[in-house]
Amino acid sequence: MIEPDFLHTTRTGYDAWAVPYAELFANRLDDYPLDRAMLAAFAEFVRADGGGPVADLGCGPGHVTALLHSLGLTASGVDLSAEMIAIARKAHPELRFDQGSMTALPLDDGELGGILARYSIIHTPPERLPEIFAEFHRVLAPGGHLLLAFQALDDPTQLAEAFDHKVALAYRWSPGRVADLLRERGLVEVARLVREPDEDDERGFQQAHLLARKGEPAAFRRPLPTRRKNSA
Template identity: 60%
Template sequence: MIEHDALSATREAYDAVADTYARMFRDTLRDSPLDRAILGAFAELVRAVGDGRVADLGCGPGHITAHLGQLGLAAFGVDASPAMLALAREAYPGLRFDEGSMAALDIPDGALAGVLSRWSVIHTPPPEVPVILAEFHRVLAPGGHLLIGFSATEGPDHPTQVFDHTVAPAYRWWPDHLSALLRASGLAEVARLVTEPEPTDKRQFQGVQLLARRA
């Protein structure tokens, strides 16, 4: 199971900054055409599986969940932070937002056509990430897709690295290493998007989004 102290600390940290976080990130997709593109591709794949039901795990203030809904998906959000969920419910009253842990989702086996995890695994200690990936696999229907985002390390000699995240301790991953963990969990990578940081970014890390499919 995921270390309870780490999850509690992350929840408390995001509760404390929820208002600031929502103001900073609510409009990020507006200036991110590549993010919109891969979310659009994800949505098209998800719509082809069952009823297009998708969970946005680590949904924060709910702006990405709402975007998925605009793309025609039956999207709902899950987050560990009650303060974040309160903001999401206020901003998007027509959508569903649940409190929960990615390591133990209150979702039936094979119920989802898609799982979105945008930078939501970065606060999980690396030895515990396979538990979360196994949950992603469990809740996805055969043929369902996962889109998972994270920050990259400098190279294969550093499969994971801790970094100074403003809110809570966080980890970067070498993409091939995380892809191998996905494969071991029964989720085969089908595409990846790698983006370079802007010169003005505080952290000069590549952003990576892996698209994987459950067999």
């Protein structure tokens, strides 16, 4: 099958940039407590629903896959870039990493309890995003959880806006419009976090996390813990 241009450009770009990327981002999450909080909440939801396997899609060098593993999840990674996968396997030999694309995942229907896609949809042309969300829906089990992270666009009239990126053309996304697209594919928003731009981000981009679930909104309600009766 012929690889679409955007996948070819993204793959070759990250192949070339894999080593510096891994060095630059290895400990980056240490500086982002809000991102870690969303990852921790995601992990807690997956564990509470039986702890099914979780795939880190567009895992890059695997540092966040390893974090998910440390949070008690059965985590593996998939990435377009062979170089990224080689780095991830070397750094985390105890975890599984496969080369593949989110547009045609090497995974069975309904096999996952959770998906993390952290800054990996950003090189997808907007018209191709629905097919990726359809893949996410296919491989998630009913009630499975999705955590998406991306540069945010504060303009609900647009789905996406292109921006220059070191590796390949990238897009930032309106969180509300992305949530609409997810819902159309059966993935319903549970929560979102939009944090203000980093001090050193000259572009001034907000950063978004969207947590969603395969299923109906009513399924999010959890029974309240039974209160202890006060004997006094």
